[in-house]
Each structure stands twice: as C-alpha cells, then as structure tokens.
Amino acid sequence: MNEKPVIVDNLKWAYAPGEGVPLWVWLAVAIVLAAAGAGAFLWLRGRKLAAAAASPELTAHERALEALRRLHAWLSEEREMDFIIEISRILRVYIQDRFELRAPHRSTEEFLEEARDSEALSPEHRELLGDFLRQCDLVKFARRSAALQKMEALFATAERFVRDTTPQSQEKSTSAAV
Structure with missing residues (x-):
C-alpha cells in the first residue's frame, strides 16, 4: 500500500495556453x-x-358574477373595508370589460362624467352606478362605517347591475348552461 503517485510529464494541451478555442466552436x-x-x-x-x-374564455359578466360569488364570503363587519374596496373593483373592471369605459383607474367623478357622455349605459344604469360608487367612496375615503345591512345592499346592487347589463345573447347561453 505504499504506492507512489504516478507523475506524468508528457501531457499535452489540446490548445496551448493563451491560444483559446477557435471562433467556429463558439459560433456552433x-x-x-x-x-x-x-x-x-x-x-x-x-x-x-x-x-x-381548449377552455373557452369567460365573458365579462361571467367573470364578474364569479368574483361576486367569491366575495359573498367576505360579508362581515370585520372585513368591511376589504369588502367595499373589492366590490367596487369588481364592478369597475366589469364596466371596463363590458362597456369599454375606463373605470378602474379613474376617480368616481371622472368615470361618471365619461359614462354620462357615453351611450353604453342607460340613464337608469348610470344613476344606479353613481349611487353605488358614491356609497363605496364614503366608506373608502370618508371612513364611514358600513353595517352588514348596507354591505348586503351594495352586494345586491352590484349583482343586479351585472345581471341587468348582460347582453341578451350571452344571457341566454349562460342560463342554458346552468
């Protein structure tokens, strides 16, 4: 077991130090x-x-109704601010997707002014939407409290707005699928 290490003196480099790898190798x-x-x-x-x-994309109203269904679990006074922020966001995204009105990143007044100039929403829907968004703003910005009853009313308003503004052709296909 007293073997000595083998020393090899005649090793040759494939390329001499400093010569480098040919350009064609790098290109390859x-x-x-x-x-x-x-x-x-x-x-x-x-x-x-x-x-x-393979999976058909959901329509704007289907996405909104699904988001509202998930949000319904948040109906509690402990989560009032989260609930109000989210329900407002859901409706604003729905309006943008459905009516092509830029709602999510505008103030309520800016958005309502654009909605007034647009024929996409009926006067009744504009009024309903204006009341809804102002109520949400009172909770979000004026820090007014929203009792559970008020939150349920806002939820019902949002759901009604989405259902009322669903295009007729999509409404029939959705009800047929259920």
Missing part, C-alpha cells in the same frame, strides 16, 4: 443554444395557445 455553440431556446419558446407558446383554445 451559440447556434445550438439559440435553436434550443427558440424551440423551447415555440413549444411553450403552443401549449399555452392550445390550453386557451
């Missing part, structure tokens, strides 16, 4: 990596497109 590696990256990108994009085609 770069081409292979670029092709692999492009292939992976196309494969992932194809899977995403196939998944999107």
Whole structure:
C-alpha cells in the first residue's frame, strides 16, 4: 500500500495556453443554444395557445358574477373595508370589460362624467352606478362605517347591475348552461 503517485510529464494541451478555442466552436455553440431556446419558446407558446383554445374564455359578466360569488364570503363587519374596496373593483373592471369605459383607474367623478357622455349605459344604469360608487367612496375615503345591512345592499346592487347589463345573447347561453 505504499504506492507512489504516478507523475506524468508528457501531457499535452489540446490548445496551448493563451491560444483559446477557435471562433467556429463558439459560433456552433451559440447556434445550438439559440435553436434550443427558440424551440423551447415555440413549444411553450403552443401549449399555452392550445390550453386557451381548449377552455373557452369567460365573458365579462361571467367573470364578474364569479368574483361576486367569491366575495359573498367576505360579508362581515370585520372585513368591511376589504369588502367595499373589492366590490367596487369588481364592478369597475366589469364596466371596463363590458362597456369599454375606463373605470378602474379613474376617480368616481371622472368615470361618471365619461359614462354620462357615453351611450353604453342607460340613464337608469348610470344613476344606479353613481349611487353605488358614491356609497363605496364614503366608506373608502370618508371612513364611514358600513353595517352588514348596507354591505348586503351594495352586494345586491352590484349583482343586479351585472345581471341587468348582460347582453341578451350571452344571457341566454349562460342560463342554458346552468
């Protein structure tokens, strides 16, 4: 077991130090990596497109009603601020998606002014929406309390607004699916 290490004196480098790897090798590696990256990108994009085609996209009112259904669990006075912020956001996103009125990132007054100039909403719906958003603003910004009864009324108003403004063709297909 007293073996001495073997010393090899005649090793030769594939390339002498300082000589480097030829340019064609670097180009070949770069081409292979670029092709692999492009292939992976196309494969992932194809899977995403196939998944999107397989599951039909929900309409604006279906997304809003689903969000409202999930929000209903938040109906408690302990979560009043969260509830009011979220119900306002749901309705604003619905309005943007359904009527193409920019609601989510505008103040209530800016949005209502745009809604008045638009023919997308009926006068009745504009009034309902204005009352709803002002009530939400009182809780969010004026820090007024919203009792459970008030929160339930806001929820019913939001749900009614979405159902009332659902396009007739989508309404029939939704009720047929249920």
